[in-house]
Amino acid sequence: MHSFSTRARPIDLGASSTHGNQALQLPRCLALLGGTTRWSDCVEALRYLLRPAQLVQGAKIEEYEQAFARTVGVKYAISFGSGRVGLYALLRALGVGEGAEVLLSVPTHIVVANAIRYTGARPVYVDCHLEDYNIDLGDAERRITPRSRVLLLQHTFGIPVEMDAALVFARRHNLVVIEDCVHALGARYDGRQVGTLGHGAIFSTEETKTISTVMGGMAVTNDPNLASRMRTFQASCSWPRMWLSARYLMKFVVYYMLTEPHVHRVARIAYERMGRRNPLPVPTTEEERKGQRPRNYERRLGNGQAAVGLCQLSNLEKSLGHRELVANAYRDCLARSGLRLPQAPAKAEPSFVRYPVWVEDRPSVIRALAPHAVLGTWFTSVLEEAESPEVAGYEPGSCPRAEQAAQHLINLPTHPRVSERDVSILATALLKAVSSKKVV
């Protein structure tokens, strides 16, 4: 059950949204992205765009890594161009490769499975629980073999895994524990931050996550040997080209403006018309969708992105408090609807990057809420964005609950641009949509 008690922050949902009373009357459409960004963060991005010599390399990277480590409460944080490369780095530093098996839960993202496969190891897919979309240890037990080396624990949507049981399981089978905290920056389990509970962990600051550097990731650990091996690997990774770094920062600013809820109503239509011709960089390449390894995979984080990351971290506590209030408000509005809402383990304090709700007819709910928000659809596949899950060795039918979740989940936004009124509008529209279909 939910227990959000230890992060009680006095934040007024209405006041923390970006509109005044007059603007309240204007139609808004909430975007999935851009919600964590403030104008002051954009000013920082623009400053780096005007100083190209400092865009790629510079002192901000180390400063950001240290700030990130302090935020999570670990000794070492090593930055990479994405969370997936952070995972790859961590696995390599642990000596995971050919012949090893990594247990991970689905649904997840294709790039997670790819990072495992690129080391030469085999991803072993484990089904999830439908209460929290996290790993089902009973199913994991059935998939243990003498080659099992790593238990990758994904805190899906920001809901911490039942860590007491998971750590006992890992000890019993002599597995190394890696936490995938990509959705879960700021979440806690038994009073401890996620990312501190295993041998190492990864975070992402890709633009849809709790904080954004457009693309970016962090691998963290308390183990000095692991950290030193990851540092060596980081040093061997290529720097992003200056033009790519500039495009990331341009995207950061452009998306901040286009995702302002009043602007987004119109901007979204233009964006959809543009489709794949969008000139700004996309997070997942065609090769990755096919399970192939892209060129320049092993990439570092740029200095300008790190500067933006520092700005985002400085607002993290406030943003997490907001997300908590929004998630609680959704839960309160929808509690008696009969809809399946997420249920966190007793010791967990989730930090919802998005709030997942199970609906019978997802397309009709998305259509019904489209005037108010672009709903998230994590997950539309057991391996999100894969051309087909089989490209990464997933056997159809092997994780039936995850496959069902991939048909039925919508995700409501929790980011700082969501106001109290937005929550009420979205919840009302959702209840109307499901009751008109008689599917609750």
Ligand SMILES: Cc1ncc(COP(=O)(O)O)c(C=O)c1O
């Ligand atoms: C659960 C999960 N883990 C890891 C990743 C990889 O993060 P990144 O996009 O920064 O590589 C993703 C990507 O969305 C994800 O959803």
